[in-house]
Amino acid sequence: MRSAGSQTDTKLLQHRHLLGLSTYSADEIYLILDTAREFRQVLERPIKRVPTLRGFTIANLFFEPSTRTRISFELAAKRLSADLVNFGGSGSSLSKGETLRDTAQNIEAMKVDMAVIRHSSPGAAHFLTRCIDGCVINAGDGSHEHPTQALLDLLTISEHYESFENLQVSIIGDIAHSRVARSNIFALTTLGAHVTVCGPQTLMPVHIEKLGVRVAHHLRDALRDCDVAITLRMQRERFGASLVPSLREYHALYGLRAEHMAQSPNMIVLHPGPVNRGVELDDEVVEHERAVILDQVTNGVAVRMAVIYLLASEAK
Ligand code: CP
Secondary structure, three states: OOOOOOOOOOOOOOOEEOOOOOOOOOOHHHHHHHHHHHHHHHHHOOOOOOOOOOOOEEEEEEEEOHHHHHHHHHHHHHHHOOOOEEEEOOOOOOOOOOHHHHHHHHHHHHOEEEEEEEEOOHHHHHHHHOOOEEEEEEEEOOOOOOHHHHHHHHHHHHHOOOOOOOOOEEOOOOOOOOOOHHHHHHHHHHHOOOEEEEHHHOOOOOOOOHHEEEEEEHHHHHOOOOEEEEEEOOOOHOOOOOOOOOOHHHHHHOOOOOOHHOOOOOOEEEEEOOEEEOOOOOOOHHHOEEEHHHHHHHHHHHHHHHHHHHHHHHHH
């Protein structure tokens, strides 16, 4: 696996924030992955903590439900010895009519250095950079981007394949509403992988080919010669019930089953979670030895440690 090259010998990112991966270079992505591998080793130790960010304060601003990402950022901050405050929309003054800008500025006035934000609106993380001076990490903004999810996906893939160059990756499911798909497409194509997107026509953005991907409408075409299948959650909260006839029909056409694992004997399967068992993946696939879903979760903490550490180093 290629690592960060001479251009990043200074070991610095060229960005102050992580809002998305569309503007991150291959060298920056490799720098994050290399740094995450070092933190991955820390997570295997009996004492899983380094003193690196003592005195640094991070606010976790989660305005949308989350299990993995919120806990992962919280653990990442704690493993780096940073101070962390968790903040959610309900139970806060947002419910009394305070704006996101005022809320963020009040939190920053308490000397917070970095904000991690999840929000249902695309662009919310970008907006936050115009409200506060500290660095901002996008933990998922509507259907726009989820950059740390794509980075942890890359780290997990790199544990199974030597190189991203010419790797055949298929992203399967609700492409139209998926921030995970967008961030993965940006990062994987930057690193030289061949990306195919597959899903119902109603869940496929028009002109998606312009992002440098191939479109397949049949699962068998997407799985032919596939090294990595990234399956996506059906996001019913974003499109209601109208865009697929039924989840049963979706599963029949696009759900991964044991027979697909047998037909593609080297393929690994990723899913960002939460999995709808029996919709995107059958139980036999979730529990298959080539399903790396829990490895993704473990790698998420290391990747978020790396991102926080590198952006905090920029900010100092
Ligand atoms: N993968 C992901 O973003 O999961 P959560 O919604 O649980 O954070």
